[in-house]
Amino acid sequence: MSISGIIAEYNPFHTGHKYLLEQAEGLKIVVMSGNFMQRGEPAIVDKWTRAQMALEHGADLVVEMPFLVSVQSADHFAKGAISILHRLGVEKLVFGTEEMLDYQKIADIYVDKSEEMENFVKNLPDNFSYPQKTQAMWQEFAGLTFTGDTPNHILALAYAKGVAGTGIQLSPVQRQGAGFHSEEVETSYASAIAIRKGADQLDLVRDFLPSASLFEEATKVSWRNYFPLLRYQITTHPDLSQVFQVNEELASRIRSAIGSVATVEELVEAVTTKRYTKARVRRVLTYILINAVETPLPDAVHVLGFSARGQAYLKQVKERVGLVTRIGKEPWDSLTQQADLVYQLGADAMAEQTYGRVPVRVE
Amino acid sequence: MSISGIIAEYNPFHTGHKYLLEQAEGLKIVVMSGNFMQRGEPAIVDKWTRAQMALEHGADLVVEMPFLVSVQSADHFAKGAISILHRLGVEKLVFGTEEMLDYQKIADIYVDKSEEMENFVKNLPDNFSYPQKTQAMWQEFAGLTFTGDTPNHILALAYAKGVAGTGIQLSPVQRQGAGFHSEEVETSYASAIAIRKGADQLDLVRDFLPSASLFEEATKVSWRNYFPLLRYQITTHPDLSQVFQVNEELASRIRSAIGSVATVEELVEAVTTKRYTKARVRRVLTYILINAVETPLPDAVHVLGFSARGQAYLKQVKERVGLVTRIGKEPWDSLTQQADLVYQLGADAMAEQTYGRVPVRVE
Numbered sequence: 001m002s003i004s005g006i007i008a009e010y011n012p013f014h015t016g017h018k019y020l021l022e023q024a025e026g027l028k029i030v031v032m033s034g035n036f037m038q039r040g041e042p043a044i045v046d047k048w049t050r051a052q053m054a055l056e057h058g059a060d061l062v063v064e065m066p067f068l069v070s071v072q073s074a075d076h077f078a079k080g081a082i083s084i085l086h087r088l089g090v091e092k093l094v095f096g097t098e099e100m101l102d103y104q105k106i107a108d109i110y111v112d113k114s115e116e117m118e119n120f121v122k123n124l125p126d127n128f129s130y131p132q133k134t135q136a137m138w139q140e141f142a143g144l145t146f147t148g149d150t151p152n153h154i155l156a157l158a159y160a161k162g163v164a165g166t167g168i169q170l171s172p173v174q175r176q177g178a179g180f181h182s183e184e185v186e187t188s189y190a191s192a193i194a195i196r197k198g199a200d201q202l203d204l205v206r207d208f209l210p211s212a213s214l215f216e217e218a219t220k221v222s223w224r225n226y227f228p229l230l231r232y233q234i235t236t237h238p239d240l241s242q243v244f245q246v247n248e249e250l251a252s253r254i255r256s257a258i259g260s261v262a263t264v265e266e267l268v269e270a271v272t273t274k275r276y277t278k279a280r281v282r283r284v285l286t287y288i289l290i291n292a293v294e295t296p297l298p299d300a301v302h303v304l305g306f307s308a309r310g311q312a313y314l315k316q317v318k319e320r321v322g323l324v325t326r327i328g329k330e331p332w333d334s335l336t337q338q339a340d341l342v343y344q345l346g347a348d349a350m351a352e353q354t355y356g357r358v359p360v361r362v363e
Numbered sequence: 364m365s366i367s368g369i370i371a372e373y374n375p376f377h378t379g380h381k382y383l384l385e386q387a388e389g390l391k392i393v394v395m396s397g398n399f400m401q402r403g404e405p406a407i408v409d410k411w412t413r414a415q416m417a418l419e420h421g422a423d424l425v426v427e428m429p430f431l432v433s434v435q436s437a438d439h440f441a442k443g444a445i446s447i448l449h450r451l452g453v454e455k456l457v458f459g460t461e462e463m464l465d466y467q468k469i470a471d472i473y474v475d476k477s478e479e480m481e482n483f484v485k486n487l488p489d490n491f492s493y494p495q496k497t498q499a500m501w502q503e504f505a506g507l508t509f510t511g512d513t514p515n516h517i518l519a520l521a522y523a524k525g526v527a528g529t530g531i532q533l534s535p536v537q538r539q540g541a542g543f544h545s546e547e548v549e550t551s552y553a554s555a556i557a558i559r560k561g562a563d564q565l566d567l568v569r570d571f572l573p574s575a576s577l578f579e580e581a582t583k584v585s586w587r588n589y590f591p592l593l594r595y596q597i598t599t600h601p602d603l604s605q606v607f608q609v610n611e612e613l614a615s616r617i618r619s620a621i622g623s624v625a626t627v628e629e630l631v632e633a634v635t636t637k638r639y640t641k642a643r644v645r646r647v648l649t650y651i652l653i654n655a656v657e658t659p660l661p662d663a664v665h666v667l668g669f670s671a672r673g674q675a676y677l678k679q680v681k682e683r684v685g686l687v688t689r690i691g692k693e694p695w696d697s698l699t700q701q702a703d704l705v706y707q708l709g710a711d712a713m714a715e716q717t718y719g720r721v722p723v724r725v726e
Contacts, residue, residue, distance in 0.1 A: 228708065232592045233599065235704045236654035291599035341598045345591065 002026030003313075005090030005168070006059075007081040007159070009033045009070075011043050011192050013053035016096065016176055018210045021058035023173045024094040027313055029061045030054055031084045032304065033070035034336055035343040035353065036290075038077050040282030042226060042343060044196050045218040046353060048360060051304035053211040055362035061310035062360075063088070064302040067336040068244075068295065071286050073130060073279075078158035084301055086166045087321050093159055093168050096175040098150040103170040107160040109142050114164060117141050129277045134158075196222070223264040225346035230267075230289045234258045237288070244292045246284055250276065254288070290339045298333040300324045305360030327354050365389030366676075368453030368531070369422075370444040370522070372396045372433075374406050374555050376416035379459065379539055381573045384421035386536045387457040390676055392424045393417055394447045395667065396433035397699055398706040398716065399653075401440050403645030405589060405706060407559050408581040409716060411723060414667035416574035418725035424673035425723075426451070427665040430699040431607075431658065434649050436493060436642075441521035447664055449529045450684050456522055456531050459538040461513040466533040470523040472505050477527060480504050492640045497521075559585070586627040588709035593630075593652045597621045600651070607655045609647055613639065617651070653702045661696040663687045668723030690717050 004024035010017055010032055021028055032054065034047045043050065051062040069080030085093065097103075110117060117137050124133045131154065138144040138157055146154075152175055163170060198204040199220055206212045234240065235258065240251035250271065257270035264285060271281045286292075300322035306314060314323060324332045331337040340353035367387035373380055373395055384391055395417065397410045406413065414425040432443030448456065460466075473480060480500050487496045494517065501507040501520055509517075515538055526533060561567040562583055569575045597603065598621065603614035613634065620633035627648060634644045649655075663685035669677060677686060687695045694700040703716035 229592070229595045232595065232705065232708055235708065236596065236652075236701065238654065238656065289599075291601065293601065338599065342595065345595055345598065 002092060003088075003090050004028050004092050004094050004171070005082075005085035005088070006030045006094050007078070007085070008054070009037055009043070009192070010050040010054055011037055012045055012195060012209060012215055013050055013057070013211060014192060014195055014208045015210060016191075017054070018057045019176055020094065020096050020173055021054070024058075024171075025092075027060050027309060028058060029063070029085060029088055029090055029310075029313075030059045031063050031065055031081045034064050034067060034339065036067060036071045036286055036339055038070060038072065038074075038283075039279050040071060040284070040286040041223055042221050042346060044199060044220050044222065045215060046343070046351060047304060048351070048353070048357060049214055049218045052360045052362065053209075053214055055305045055307060055310075055360060056214075057210045059305075059310075060307045061088075061313060062304045062306070064304050064336070066297050066302075066333040067290065067292065067339045068297060071283055073283070074155050074158040075134070075161060078155065078162035080297065082159065082162040082166060082168065086168060087301060089317060090168060092171045093163060094171045094173060095152070095156055095159060097152045097156040097172045098175050099153045099156075100172060100174050101144075101153075103156055103160050103172050106138075106142050106144075106157065107163055107170055110161050111164045113141060114161075127275055129275060130280070131277065219347045219349045219351070221343075221346040221350070226289055226342075227262075227264050229342070229345060230264065230285060231258055233288055233291065237291070240288060242293065243284075244287045244294050246287065250281075250284055254285075290335070290342055292335055292339075295333075295335045300332060302327070302332045302336075303359045305362065307362055311361070326356075326358050365455060366451075366453050367391050367455050367457050367534070368445075368448035368451070369393045369457050370441070370448070371417070372400055372406070372555070373413040373417055374400055375408055375558060375572060375578055376413055376420070376574060377555060377558055377571045378573060379554075380417070381420045382539055383457065383459050383536055384417070387421075387534075388455075390423050390672060391421060392426070392448060392451055392453055392673075392676075393422045394426050394428055394444045397427050397430060397702065399430060399434045399649055399702055401433060401435065401437075401646075402642050403434060403647070403649040404586055405584050405709060407562060407583050407585065408578060409706070409714060410667060411714070411716070411720060412577055412581045415723045415725065416572075416577055418668045418670060418673075418723060419577075420573045422668075422673075423670045424451075424676060425667045425669070427667050427699070429660050429665075429696040430653065430655065430702045431660060434646055436646070437518050437521040438497070438524060441518065441525035443660065445522065445525040445529060445531065449531060450664060452680060453531060455534045456526060457534045457536060458515070458519055458522060460515045460519040460535045461538050462516045462519075463535060463537050464507075464516075466519055466523050466535050469501075469505050469507075469520065470526055470533055473524050474527045476504060477524075490638055492638060493643070494640065582710045582712045582714070584706075584709040584713070589652055589705075590625075590627050592705070592708060593627065593648060594621055596651055596654065600654070603651060605656065606647075607650045607657050609650065613644075613647055617648075653698070653705055655698055655702075658696075658698045663695060665690070665695045665699075666722045668725065670725055674724070689719075689721050 002025050004026055008030050035043050037043055054062050065081055121133045121137050135146045195208055205215055209215050234254060240246050241248050253271045257267055261267045261270055268278050268281050272278050302324045337354055344350045344353055365388050367389055371393050398406050400406055417425050428444055484496045484500050498509045558571055568578055572578050597617060603609050604611050616634045620630055624630045624633055631641050631644050635641050665687045700717055707713045707716055
């Protein structure tokens with residue numbers, strides 16, 4: 001049996017995600033973000049609920065990305081997620097994209113010329129944002145052009161870099177329906193953003209979420225729930241530049257802005273510059289919310305749930321991969337555990353995220 | 364004209380406080396706590412409102428204690444407050460007490476034997492709380508006995524120590540009506556605690572608060588408003604023992620308890636031991652809420668309000684005392700300003716506490 005891997009956030013799990021799982025072959029392993037997202041925001045519903053959604057619709061095994069993998073720019077996100085899939089024996093990475101290119105060929109270019117390509121990026125002017133630099137690199141070395149709104153394609157290129165040295169094959173699937181950023185709900189594959197914005201519209205939820213009732217019952221949060229805590233952290237933190245990826249300039253911009261904004265989005269607007277993109281600022285605010293400092297990534301893999309097939313597979317691999325199925329006094333990853341404690345503070349009804357939690361089983 | 368000084372919290376200003384102001388002679392200078400109290404809790408209404416209450420009922424000048432004076436054990440509280448009154452030329456300290464003793468004589472004993480007395484305290488067993496040690500000292504050197512519920516008397520003894528070397532005379536006034544800790548509202552001098560507990564009972568407020576309408580209109584807060592922030596701070600702080608007066612033992616007790624308590628009072632109960640009194644634990648939690656580290660006390664005096672007489676007096680003393688009447692970019696006391704920012708986060712309707720605020724004038 002072949003072993004397919006998928007990298008996902010499932011924020012929340014929608015028909016497009018189900019479609020991708022259907023396209024994958026063999027045993028389907030998903031490495032999923034925990035309770036904070038790559039764009040720098042809390043997950044609308046918690047990781048256990050999202051893992052269950054995926055297991056109910058085709059996933060065999062769902063494992064968790066540590067906080068410092070899931071809340072990262074595309075390259076680190078891709079690299080960290082692929083590393084986990086690689087440890088679990090994944091042979092093929094299945095992903096959705098807007099552009100059906102030969103990503104394997106692109107990956108091979110990167111394997112051949114990675115040093116040259118990274119040097120090219122380093123020597124680009126400082127006023128380029130990191131995404132701009134990366135696009136310039138692909139244009140230079142692979143002749144790719146970019147037409148704006150293709151975030152999955154851009155992530156796919158990060159996967160192409162990330163698989164270097166792992167032997168994992170790239171298996172793109174044409175993305176159906178609305179793009180990732182789209183706020184319009186027109187097709188049967190609504191984007192996750194449109195679904196989050198319409199989370200209280202029952203029709204939308206029932207049409208586009210395969211696990212609609214799970215979603216409806218779950219406690220939902222957004223940045224709005226955490227703004228009072230973020231504002232307080234910024235107010236009382238002795239030195240924000242101690243926080244992961246916060247430099248003096250960002251610390252100063254954030255401190256100046258916090259007194260005159262009423263929402264996280266207003267704060268993001270006030271802090272963003274050409275050099276510091278909105279996504280980066282949102283991630284930095286997430287690091288501040290968690291008071292994150294750089295910590296080594298865990299070697300062990302945290303299991304969020306499995307099917308019978310997934311469970312059987314875990315028995316096969318447990319000799320060569322450290323698996324955590326229940327977090328006790330020793331954290332799996334202290335930063336992820338801290339992020340989960342903060343996530344729980346967002347709503348009174350939020351379920352305990354760590355202690356006593358065992359993998360979701362879906363037969 | 365003689366110059367009387369009063370040390371106060373006015374949390375809130377009640378008929379007993381008005382009575383004490385009436386007993387004082389000459390120009391009446393009050394040094395008042397800011398937005399956090401000696402017992403380790405937020406003021407029920409903000410400092411500007413409380414200063415106005417005092418000015419409407421006899422005070423000529425109200426100045427602010429820095430955070431690290433107001434939120435302190437009795438000795439440091441008394442010493443810091445007296446130091447400010449001394450700088451302002453106060454000749455006589457007027458205070459309420461349950462016991463009409465010759466405090467001046469007690470103060471003289473301390474002047475004579477302070478070294479011996481402090482050594483006595485130092486050599487008492489470690490399992491005595493600090494208040495117990497102080498009482499043992501007074502018993503040994505001044506023959507005083509303590510009968511339990513006389514917190515004003517105990518504070519008065521701290522004043523007796525605090526005036527050493529200043530030349531300030533002690534002028535006790537027999538306290539009328541309910542004791543400080545009393546929760547019963549029986550007499551015409553209700554205790555501040557009973558008033559805070561009955562803050563929503565209009566009869567009580569109107570009978571015992573000389574500035575009832577000011578109080579009714581003000582935004583009111585209590586620890587309840589700050590518990591979510593405190594819990595979050597404890598959750599994300601990398602090392603609580605960096606906070607002022609938090610040792611490893613307290614840090615560890617607080618961290619273990621925070622996951623299983625729903626209020627500050629429950630947390631205080633869980634952390635308190637024979638050695639760490641409730642008042643001390645509450646103060647420590649206040650330091651954590653502010654994320655306070657030890658900072659030098661300011662030399663300048665921050666003016667919260669004055670009468671015409673008070674204003675005239677300020678003109679006389681401004682050559683020899685640094686006065687701050689409007690806080691701009693430079694803080695008066697950075698820790699007090701931080702405490703005020705946090706205080707403001709307790710309620711949406713809370714007025715700005717620092718920037719643009721000028722002294723209250725009552726003619």
